[in-house]
Amino acid sequence: MINTIIFDMDGTVLNTLDDLTDSVNYVLREFGMPPRNIDEYRSFFGNGIRFAMECAVPEGTPASVIDEMLPVFKDCYNKHCLDKTGPYEGILPLMESLKEKGYKMAIVSNKINSAVVELNDKFFSEYVKVAVGERDGIKRKPDADMVFAALDELQSTCEESIYIGDSEVDLKTAQNAGLPCIAVLWGFRDKEYLMKKGAKYFAETPEDVERIILENT
Known part of the structure; x- marks a missing residue:
């Protein structure tokens, strides 16, 4: 019986790309x-x-330079993470409906923990009580540590939970945690790519997410 929903953040519940x-x-x-x-x-x-910074810098940029760049990014993003960011259309009604049906919800993200907490407090705190980001002592996705930390806080088990994400990292995270995964198609990856990575459940809209959850409950 599924009673717990674990959401990825970027590309799944929040459009953070800009x-x-x-x-x-x-x-x-x-x-x-x-x-x-x-x-x-x-x-x-x-x-x-x-990883994103390593992809963005010119080829051959020393790791030591990237080390210097990361604190500058964190300072900038902490100041500007709410400038253009907002929930995808239909996400808040989805969460409201899931809450009304008694589901527990959490967000897990490889974003900086302070940003994850701030963004959750800003947009989803009425529905999502647990938000886990990158911090000391918890391995980043696709390791399952973040999922397990969230489940511990929610007092839920893997057998009761389902994972919602938009990328190959989310698919692997769900696999490592032993959770089924719904791949959403409004995020950072397309359906063809996600199919190649092993996705089995696809949601074109937030309404599809709830339908798939109810079919597996």
């Missing part, structure tokens, strides 16, 4: 590097900000 793009491009310019376009960033994000 603010992430602006913040990384700010850092690139500060370090004298050319900016990237939003379509490039769509494939960069999902594995944590260091």
Whole structure:
């Protein structure tokens, strides 16, 4: 019996692409590097900000330089993570409906923990009581640590839970945690790519998410 929903954040419940793009491009310019376009960033994000930065910088950029860039990004993004970011259409009604039906909900994200908490408090706190981001002592996705931490806080088990995400990282995270995964198609990856990565359940709209959950409850 499914009673717990674990959501990814970027590309799943929040459209964060513009603010992430602006913040990384700010850092690139500060370090004298050319900016990237939003379509490039769509494939960069999902594995944590260091991976995105490694993709964005010119080939051959030393790791030590990327080390210097990350604090600049974190400072910029913490200040501007709400400039253009907002829930995808239909997400709040989905969460409201799930809450009314008694489901527990959490968000897990490879974003900086402070940003995850702030964004959840801003947009979803009425529905989502647990938000877990990148922090010391918890391995990043696709490791299952974040999922297990969220389930512990919700007092739920893997057998009672389902995972909702938009990327190959989410598919692998769900697999590592032993959870079924619904792949949403409004995020950072397309259906063909997700199918190649093993996705079995697809949602074109938030209404599809609830339908699939109810079919598996």
